[in-house]
Amino acid sequence: MLARDFIEDSLYNPNYGYFSKSATIFDWSEEPLDFSKIRNNVEFDVVVADRYAAYEADKQLWHTPTELFKPWYGQAIARCLVAEYLLKYFPYEDFVIYEIGAGNGTLAANILDYLQEEHPEVYDRTRYTIIEISGNLAKKQKQRLRRSHPSVQVVHKSVFHWDTREPAPCFFLAMEVIDNFAHDVVRYDLDTLEPFQGLVTVDKKGDFDMIYTKVDDPLISSFLELRRQLSHPLPIGSLFQRFPSIRKLYRNMPFAANLSKEEYIPTRLLSLLRTLRNHFPRHRLLLSDFSSLTDTIPGVNAPVVQTRVQNTTVPCETLLVHQGAFDIFFPTDFQHLRDMYEYTLSRPPTRPQTSWDDPSLPERSTPLSFNSLSLSLGSDFFSSRIPGRRSPLDGVASASGLPVGERKSSVFTHAEFLETYGDLDRTRLRNGENPMLDFYKNVKFLF
Structure with a gap:
């Protein structure tokens, strides 16, 4: 089989795949960590290691910034999304959020808790849909979220099999997901x-x-x-x-x-971009993942292939390992991703027109459309070739927060994004260090 089919079989086979049977996402207790009581980053590492040790030996365990810094990391994501929504769509459109690969459901819970407390008028208009390929995780997400946020919809399906068009403006989250996309x-x-x-x-x-x-x-x-x-x-x-x-x-x-x-x-990443173009024509993408990795196998843009034995992570030197027993994850070149994303969205959809298409939408509406004029112009709204269109002005921001005439999406380091949207006082340690900024230096955002 093709290499990507082998990787997908290894990671996602419902009977023996890594994410179906072996993987466990590290989870704090329900109470958030009091960072102000921790002396420095070294002590923070010890706290995390102690929590890891509480899990069973040989469990395939890994952590994410969502879990380590909850709820503050999720609240930073929520601030980013709600700022865009209030600026561009409220009160005329619902707040529509899609998330793929939601893990334990922690990010969704943190976002919705924040909206419920800080923006109740937005929360009442929020539609949150999770697209989850893992049956076990989908079940866990339903159990966790429907107690406090019963309107959340969890769809047990691969995003590559998504076949429903979302005509409304929406936000699409892919946090720590694309590293496990098959190549x-x-x-x-x-x-x-x-x-x-x-x-x-x-x-x-x-x-x-x-x-x-x-x-x-x-x-x-x-x-x-x-x-x-x-x-x-x-x-x-x-x-x-x-x-x-x-x-x-x-x-x-x-x-x-x-x-x-x-x-x-990254062929499956291209599949995702096509899915966004075809089924989410008015989306805004927020994506975060690894931009570089160590201990990769030989090759260009090669993955890390690893497993855990007696609570110790063991990297391998080949992709050709026993299916389901190893994690396989890749770095992403974010500059190339941005080029691929914008070029793909500029192309016509590759699906036939069907009865559920909204005739009021142009065939190639931009993901950053923010008023009726931009929709009526379609993809040409961002073109400098329109007769009489004013030239971009230095320092003038568009509705997306980007300078007029520049790219429709930007790449940020992990620290840059959190310095903009995070409540950094909540994760500052006693000596002034901030692990939410200092950790994950090999992670970037696309927004």
């Missing part, structure tokens, strides 16, 4: 630079191997074409690409490889 493996012929796709094979003894064939998968082909359109570089040295004579010289060397090293391409 494909591609290598390039060093003579011709032709790409080859990776296929996982298994022999009669049950041992895995990877073979390479010419690309015939439509999703891989689409990603490679998108990269060409965006002028993103190939993972091959520029001299190799420009001068066939250098490639020939290298290939004549003893034991020279005929294929480049493995590259892991």
Whole structure:
């Protein structure tokens, strides 16, 4: 099978997948941690380690900033979303939020608790939908949220199988999710630079191997074409690409490889962007995940493959491991993601028109549309080619909070985002350090 199918089977198979059977998300007690009583970041590490030790040995356990810094991290997300909603849609539209991969349901609970307490008039107009692929987590989310927020809807489905169009303005959350999106493996012929796709094979003894064939998968082909359109570089040295004579010289060397090293391409991430374009035409995306990782397996944009043994994390050196027993997660190049996102949204939907389409919406309405004029202009609202359109003015902010004429989304470091929206006094330690800012330096936001 294709590498991405192997990864999805390993992580999400309902019978033996890692997230279906093995994984446990670290969870504090219901009472939030009193950060003001902790001396410094070293002591905070000890507190977290002690809480980890309370879990059973060999449990596949990991933590997220949502859990470590609850409810303050979730409240920062809520402030970001409600500021946009109040600025652009209230009181004419409902506050519609979708979240994929909601874990224990902690982020949803923190957001809704904050709205209920601080913005009751917004809370009364909030529709919160969770799209969750894991049956166990979907059940846990329902049990946790419906006690205090019975209007929350939990849909047990993969986001890649989503088939319902949301015509209203909405916010789409993907927090610590896309790192576990399946990637494909591609290598390039060093003579011709032709790409080859990776296929996982298994022999009669049950041992895995990877073979390479010419690309015939439509999703891989689409990603490679998108990269060409965006002028993103190939993972091959520029001299190799420009001068066939250098490639020939290298290939004549003893034991020279005929294929480049493995590259892991985010094909399922492209599937998500297409889903947003086709089914959430007026969304605003808030996404956060790892921008870099250590202990990765060999290759370009390669993942970390790891498991836990006796409460110790053990990284591996290959993707070809026993399905369901290992976590597989990838870094994301956020500058490339932003390019892919905006280019994909600028394309027409790839679905046929159906009876449930809203005829009042343009076929390619922008995710940042904020009034009737922008909707009537459709995607051309952001075009500088419209006759008579005023030139962007330096320092003038658009409704999205971005300077007029600039990109429709921005990339922020973890600290930059939380310095803007977080209540930092709540997570400051006695010596002035702030683990909510100091930790997760390899995480970024797209908004």
